[in-house]
Amino acid sequence: MPNLDITTNLQLTSSEILENIETNLKTTDSFVKRHIGANKEEIKQMLKVLGFSTLEQLIEATIPKSIRMSQPLKLPASQSEYAALVQLKSIASKNQIYRSFIGMGYYDSITPPVIQRNILENPGWYTAYTPYQAEIAQGRLEALFNFQTMIVELTGLEIANASLLDEGTAAAEAMSMSYGLCKNKDAYAFFVSSHCHPQTIEVIKTRANPLGIKIIVDDHRFFEFEVPIFGALLQYPATHGVIYDYRSFIDKVHEMQGLVAVTADLLSLALLTPPGEIGADIAVGSSQRFGVPLGYGGPHAAYFATREAYKRQIPGRIVGLSKDTQGNPALRLALQTREQHIRREKATSNICTAQVLLAVIASMYGVYHGAEGIKAIAQRIHQLTVILAAGLKRLNYSIEDEHFFDTIQIGVDNSSASAIIEVAQTRRINLRLVDEGCVGISLDETTTVQDIIDLWQIFADQDELSFTVTEIAETVKLDLPDFCRRTTDYLTSPVFSHYHSESKLLRYLHQLEAKDLALNTSMIPLGSCTMKLNAAAEMFPVTWPEFAKIHPFAPLSQTKGYQIVFEQLENWLGEITGFDGVSLQPNAGSQGEYAGLQVIRKYHQSRGEGHRNICLIPESAHGTNPASAVMCGMKVLAVKCDKDGNIDTADLDEKAQKHTENLGALMVTYPSTHGVFEMEIIKICDIIHRNKGQVYMDGANMNAQVGLCRPADFGADVCHLNLHKTFCIPHGGGGPGMGPIGVKSHLVPFLPSVSIEKYTNPNDNNDKVEQSIGAISAAPWGSASISVISWMYIAMMGTQGLTEATKVAILNANYMAKRLEGYYPILFKGTSGCVAHECIIDLRSLKERAGVEVDDIAKRLMDFGFHAPTVSWPVLGTMMIEPTESEDKEELDRFCEAMIAIYKEVEAIENGSIDPENNPLKNAPHTAKTVICGEWNRPYSREQAAYPAPWTKQYKFWPIVGRIDNAYGDRNLVCSCEGMKVYQ
Incomplete structure (x- = not known):
């Protein structure tokens, strides 16, 4: 406990008092204890169940000694939420918010406050x-x-x-x-x-x-x-x-x-x-x-x-309409067998976010706006653009074409285009330099009449104009030509005409939110997906204007704050992983995979070995890996795993040697998707390097490594990082995401290109990125605005906090595995009997014993108020559980007790005391309508259906629909409200 004794403090020197105050502040305002769910006593209790005295003993038994870090990470000391926000606000102030009329597919817009807030x-x-x-x-x-x-x-x-x-x-x-x-x-x-x-x-x-x-x-x-x-x-x-x-x-x-x-x-x-x-x-x-x-x-x-x-x-x-067991309309992801991680190397895309x-x-x-509102916004922008063009013509400038919507290009003297750009910037306005004889202007929803006047004044090079907006507006023709004028209706579905008041929209948003289970309801223990805390302090800066209102092609001189964030985040991620270079451009984990393999491919080409196109992928690799390899023009060969879920090194060695002349890369997930730290990872990497290949490590499971081991140290050449997993960017219902890649020094020249000038200054002929693989995403730094979330997380956790979080993530997974192993076999364990930060429970025997499928258990968990773990992946008929470090022991126990209660329901089916077809598992989930309305003729009580655990009586999350018939929806594909009319 911090020393708060005032009498004792009076006896200290001034420097000692200040040091004591600082210590007290760090102790009482530490973010680390807010991020990590379990307190010291709970950690002690879980370790006792596992038979360990300390966290360090557990880690020694779990992670190969050969890859453990010998020194702690060299990161800044952890900060409190308040201190980190103050520091980031100072950095943000270095960004300059100009009015940007650059266009190029990016426009300032107005987020209705009711939507921003809710x-x-x-x-x-x-x-x-x-x-x-x-x-x-x-x-x-x-x-x-x-x-x-x-x-x-x-x-x-x-x-x-x-x-x-x-x-x-x-x-x-x-x-x-x-x-x-x-x-x-x-x-x-x-x-x-x-x-x-x-x-x-x-x-x-x-x-x-x-x-x-x-x-x-x-x-x-x-x-x-x-x-x-x-x-x-x-x-x-x-x-x-x-x-x-x-x-x-x-x-x-x-x-x-x-x-x-x-x-x-x-x-x-x-x-x-x-x-x-x-x-x-x-x-x-x-x-x-x-x-x-x-x-x-x-x-x-x-x-x-x-x-x-x-x-x-x-x-x-694609979201499609189907029906539930009661015949009610219900939505779900349509054509689910198309999911890219299931199709592996036969996938048409590697998109998984x-x-x-x-x-x-x-x-x-x-x-909120409806058809009339959207049209009014579009008309206003177009009208202002027409007025702007007419005024510029009055100033004797030429407009390149008469047919436009919101963007015009203005012909200027060859020597004055850059000068006009510079004059605009003195007025805190950004324009687009098309070429030396042309300037581009794009208007948007936020453009005002005063903006039009300011733009005219830039081109007139004076504040006094010889005409007014009203005079120009009276002379212009606003009609678009017949060949491009829209004549058909849009946004005709009732949803687009019903919620135009804030009260109605607010209630509609709340109703929709109440139908969804998110982390504000309960833990989401999805293996490989790392659904950890997304702290409010991490999220605050995303909507700060200094980060939110910057155009991606604004001059670098206006984005110095962003550049500081990028530089620090890249350095921190480099230190955490051991890599020499980091690119933040990939805007999803799938894009990171693609970028990493492209870097490897370009490296081989630079050495005259472009024929190296064989990609070895273990059965335990992350699901999108094969699709990414195929997209990069590589040929995928699968590598076997042994009975314990480890890569079969003999099979790997044999295939690496057989294809040594054409071996391009190995894609390995570590810890493996089977939930274990493979003891021979160094040997695995050595096999690839001996055969002149490169090791790509999928960083999906980096949450088990931070502060304990580093991919670059044990053999990886390139690794992508899911910032929406390990580094706390929220999943957002399936996106946003960021998948930056780290590479060793020999691969740095091939990282994705970042060149504002390349897109905004046609006179810039300096090819600084000739070895680069090129652009992976449309924006130079990908999803830049959410990078501040990970910046905040690392800044608030520091070396000690990040390392502690990893240890507790491993502790929580092992604790849950231990509690459940008496009911559900743990499919894979390490040599010491430990799992990594996730574990796979085997449910396949339940089908033989009681006819219970893995989906039955997933749906029954909804009645307990939980989202199911990852279902039937990477092994059919199993569940992969990842609790993360953010969940406390009480929540872990709650989930375990739900799984144990479900197991007892399976036993009841097995021993004949519950009907094998008409039971709580087969009928799950139970909606309020099903339980409350009409006659109840099932051989189990309403209470068992809806309130199967004590906590459900204190707070009940009600699924809004019963079990959905996916096959029916795929046979009758309906993917829009218009289609629903036909369906009905």
Whole structure:
């Protein structure tokens, strides 16, 4: 206990008093004890159950001595929440908030306060997990269903997914889908209009390279179609604002049996003819303009829409309508067998995360404003743009094209474009330098009449103008030309016309939130997903204007605060992992996998060994690994595991030697997805290195390593880190995420490129990144705004706190394994009988004994108020449990007692005291309607159905629907509100 005795303190020297005060403050205001759930007494009790006296003894028995760190991490001392926020606020103040009219797919927007407060800043929304257990995720699924409906109606296409990562990667997915669907086998080229956003073009080039796809970047107006192409990408409106009539070009691509993707500005589609009506097969883009902050580039939810015929090729996730056991409508992820981690090397994409939280915000923006509101916002922006252009013409500037929505390019003297940019910046305004003779301006929802005046004054180079806004407004024509004017309705579903008052929307959001189980309800013990505390102090800075209102292509001189955060975070992650270089650009774990393998591939090419394309992947590896390897043009070979779940080193050695001339990489997850620290990890890495391959380590399970061992020290060459797992960025219902990669020194030159100048200054010919793999995501630093969450976590935990958290994560997993092993066998253990930070319980025998499936247990856990652990992965018929360090012993015991109670229900079926078909497990989950309404004719009580444990009587989380019939929904695919009408 801290020394608080005033009498004693009076006898101390002044320096001793100050030191004592500081010690007391650290003790009483430590974030570490707030993040780690168990207190000292609980830790002692759990260790006793395991037969250990100290945490260190447990760690020595769990982690191979050969890989343990000899020195503690060299990180700054831990800070209190208040102190860390003060320091970060000081750093944030170094960012300068200019009015940015740069455009390029990024616009300032207004997040309605009711949405910001009740979704973006609400743990009921941001701490939820991907809605695989649909019965307790109906609120999120409904919001995503609304998102899909909004996208379908605005784009004029028939089916949309529930979001992708960003506009650039969505465009790359469109290319990949077109390639997979191509019927002309002679076609190997993909056309990209030179009028697309430059960052999108760069991402597509990166994605195309390993697949051998030729990218043709040209002006669509003059393309001769001399090379057979399997698809094309167009920008609508074009990056410089022009609205082109693409119909004839689209027809020519279709004549070549190719598909056409259109990257469309979502807000413009309130006024413009939708892509589906001009013949496009795919529409992609960003929903950022629908109430999502700029955030220096992310996170933002991309959208992807296509035709019904391509529903099984669409990347990502789709929310579809089905029914529950009572015949009630119920939502779930449709076509679930398409999930990429299940299809492994046969996957069409490695996407295992979306941007759900941001898609939810965008959907609610559409719900709040409705069709009339969205159209009014779009019309206002267009009208201000027309007025701006007319005033610039009055000032004798030329406007490049008459047909535009919100973006214009202004012709200037060759010597004055840069000068105008500089003058604008003296007025705290950012414009786009198109080239030396042209300046671009993009307006947005936040633009005011005063902004128009300020812009005119920049080009007039004076404050006094010879005309007024009113005078100009009276002279302009606001109608768009017939070829691009929208005539069809949109947002016609009732949800978009019912919640326009704040009271109604507030209640609607609360009702949806109440249908979902998130971390604010109970623990979510998902193995490999690390659903740990997302502390409020970590989340606060995300919405600070200094971080939220920065354009991703703002000059570096305006983003010094962000650069400090990036530099410190990269250094900290480098110290934690032992790597020499870190890139923050990958905006999901799947993107980190892809980036890491691309780096390895580029390294081999630089040494004249581009033929090294064999990727060895153990059966215990993370699920998306094989798909990532295939996307990088690699050939996947599986490596066996032994009966204990460890990599079969003999099989590995044999395959490495057999393919020594072509071995590119090993993808290994550590600790393994089987939940153990493999004792021979150093030998495993040595085998690969002896055969000239590189070791890629999947960092999904880094939560078991921080402060105890480092991937780079025991043989990994590259590793991605899930900041949305180990480093506390929330899952957000299936996104946001960040998947930065760390690499050893020999791979540093190949890291993803980060070049603001490359996109914003056409005069910058200095190729600083010639060895780089290129751009992985559309924004230079990926989902920059949420990097501050991980910064706060590391700053508040410090070396000791991070290390303690890892130890407690391992303790909690072993404690739960010990408590459950008498009922459910633990499938894999280390040589000492310990597991890592997660464990797999084997439920397969229950099917033989009582006809009980793993899904029955997952659904029954809902009646106890819990989300199921990871189900049937990596082994069918099992559950993988990861409690994390954030849960206290009381919560761990509660979950264990629920599992034990379920086991006893299985026993009751087995011994014949409960009907094998009509029992609490087979009928789970039990809704309030089922239990309360109508006749109860089941051979067990209502109390056993709804209140199976004492704590459920104190607080009950009610699933809103019964068990969902997934197969029925897949046979009758309905993915939008419009489709629901047909269904009904």
